[in-house]
Structures are given as C-alpha cells and as structure tokens.
Amino acid sequence: MNDTLKAAIWMSGAILSFTSMAIAGRAVSLELDTFEIMMYRSFIGIVLVVGVATMAGTLREVTSRNLGLHLIRNISHFAGQNLWFFAITAIPLAQVFALEFTSPIWAILLSPLLLGERLRPIGLLAALIGFIGILIVARPTPQSVDIGQIAAATAAIGFALSAIFTRKLTRTETITCILFYLTVMQAGLGLLFAGFDGDIALPSWESLPWIILISCAGLVAHFCLTTALSLAPAAAVMPIDFIRLPLIAVVGMTLYGEPLDIWVLVGATIIFAGNYLNILSQIRSTTATR
Numbered sequence: 001m002n003d004t005l006k007a008a009i010w011m012s013g014a015i016l017s018f019t020s021m022a023i024a025g026r027a028v029s030l031e032l033d034t035f036e037i038m039m040y041r042s043f044i045g046i047v048l049v050v051g052v053a054t055m056a057g058t059l060r061e062v063t064s065r066n067l068g069l070h071l072i073r074n075i076s077h078f079a080g081q082n083l084w085f086f087a088i089t090a091i092p093l094a095q096v097f098a099l100e101f102t103s104p105i106w107a108i109l110l111s112p113l114l115l116g117e118r119l120r121p122i123g124l125l126a127a128l129i130g131f132i133g134i135l136i137v138a139r140p141t142p143q144s145v146d147i148g149q150i151a152a153a154t155a156a157i158g159f160a161l162s163a164i165f166t167r168k169l170t171r172t173e174t175i176t177c178i179l180f181y182l183t184v185m186q187a188g189l190g191l192l193f194a195g196f197d198g199d200i201a202l203p204s205w206e207s208l209p210w211i212i213l214i215s216c217a218g219l220v221a222h223f224c225l226t227t228a229l230s231l232a233p234a235a236a237v238m239p240i241d242f243i244r245l246p247l248i249a250v251v252g253m254t255l256y257g258e259p260l261d262i263w264v265l266v267g268a269t270i271i272f273a274g275n276y277l278n279i280l281s282q283i284r285s286t287t288a289t290r
Contacts, residue, residue, distance in 0.1 A: 039190025080158020
C-alpha cells in the first residue's frame with residue numbers, strides 16, 4: 001500500500017470524525033450551551049490525552065516554557081470552536097463547512113503579521129478567490145445578514161489563528177504537550193464561561209454519549225489529518241478533505257431536511273480552488289529552491 005493511499009484512508013477517518021462531531025453537536029445543543037459543550041468535551045479530552053500519553057511514555061514531554069503562547073493559541077481555538085458549535089445549530093451544515101474552508105485563506109493573510117512570513121502575490125490572489133467564494137456561499141444583503149453565517153465565518157478566523165500559533169509551537173513543543181494544554185486550558189475557559197451566570201447544566205444520560213463522541217471525534221479528526229499530511233503532500237490530501245462538504249450536505253438533507261443549495265457547493269469549490277492554488281504554489285516554490 002503506497003503512502004498516498006494510506007493518507008486517503010487516514011483522511012477518511014478525519015472526514016467521518018468531523019461529520020460525527022457536527023451531528024453530535026446538534027444533538028446536545030438543546031440541552032447544553034456551547035460553553036458547557038466545550039467544558040465537558042475538554043474534561044473528557046484531559047482523561048484521553050493523559051491516559052494515552054502515559055501509556056506511550058510521552059507525558060514527560062509536557063513543559064511550561066511556552067505557557068503564554070499556549071494560552072493565546074487556546075483562546076483562539078476556544079473562540080472558534082464555540083462559534084462553530086453555535087453555527088451548526090443556526091444555519092445548514094453545508095454552509096458551516098463551506099465557510100470553515102476559508103480558514104487557510106485567513107491564515108495566509110494573518111501569517112505575515114504574526115509569524116513574519118512574506119505575503120506573496122499568489123497568496124493575495126488565493127485570498128481574493130476565497131473571498132469571492134464566501135460571497136457566493138453567503139450571498140449577503142442588508143436585509144439578510146445571518147448571525148449563523150457571521151458565526152461560521154468568524155469561527156474560521158479563530159481556527160486560522162489557532163493553526164498559526166500551533167505552527168509556532170511545533171518549533172519547540174511536541175504534539176503531546178500541545179494537546180495537553182489544549183484540553184487543560186480549554187477546560188478552564190469552558191468552566192469560566194459556562195459558570196459565568198452561576199448555572200452549569202449537567203448532561204443527561206441521553207446526552208453523555210454525544211459529549212463523549214464530540215471529545216473523541218475532535219481528537220481523532222486532528223490526529224488523522226496530521227497523520228495524512230505526514231504521509232502525503234498537502235496537494236494530495238486537500239482534495240480528499242473537500243469530500244467533507246458534499247457528505248455533510250447529504251447528512252443535512254437526510255437527517256434534518258436541509259435543502260441542497262447548489263450555490264453553497266459552487267462557492268465552496270471556489271474557496272477550495274483558492275486554497276489549492278496557494279498549496280501548489282508553495283510546493284513549486286519549495287521544489288525550485290532545493
């Protein structure tokens with residue numbers, strides 16, 4: 001079995017995990033708010049990360065040398081994930097996933113400011129193409145500004161910031177260290193915001209399996225995605241990731257009666273094209289400098 005096929009199998013796991021998380025998030029949204037979902041998800045995540053790291057002998061890799069950067073990274077991800085959980089209850093799932101694909105576009109624009117990376121003309125072109133895709137997906141008018149669309153688009157910015165700070169952390173920290181602080185810090189943030197009104201709802205026995213699924217699916221999805229990218233170049237992995245959109249559109253239509261909006265698919269394809277153009281450019285640039 002070649003590496004590209006192995007990457008495709010791992011990406012299938014990521015796609016199923018992201019889809020499962022969206023279904024589970026909707027299932028518990030009537031009982032728990034987004035902060036409570038994040039809090040319980042993170043508590044379960046702590047158990048999973050510490051347990052796996054202990055068995056693998058990597059728990060000693062957790063250090064305290066970059067706590068400030070870990071905190072900034074996790075605030076960004078916490079904000080993005082909360083907005084994402086809200087968006088999946090407010091607008092069709094296909095729209096949420098389509099707008100989520102803009103995260104790499106935001107990373108292109110923000111990396112020069114936060115990492116000192118050079119913004120190349122091809123990056124600006126990719127961002128422009130992505131913005132056109134956003135307009136097609138959302139089709140905003142003064143009369144139809146949708147809070148769910150705003151939440152999904154803003155969540156993509158949170159995910160982009162998280163990815164940028166994660167990239168910076170990986171220069172000195174291991175995956176175990178990053179995941180440990182991901183779960184611990186977001187558990188603390190979840191507890192703080194969930195308890196701000198003095199009322200934290202306990203999940204019912206019916207909701208508990210969904211909470212466990214959300215926690216497991218989130219960790220598995222990112223592990224599968226990271227593994228796939230370690231086996232094959234992004235140019236091979238990204239097209240597989242795009243399968244998430246038609247799959248979630250079918251799920252939304254089948255489970256929730258959401259109409260299949262062709263313009264969402266068209267806009268998402270354009271957003272993907274902008275991302276893919278940037279990836280191909282980076283690969284050619286790297287090859288040319290060898």
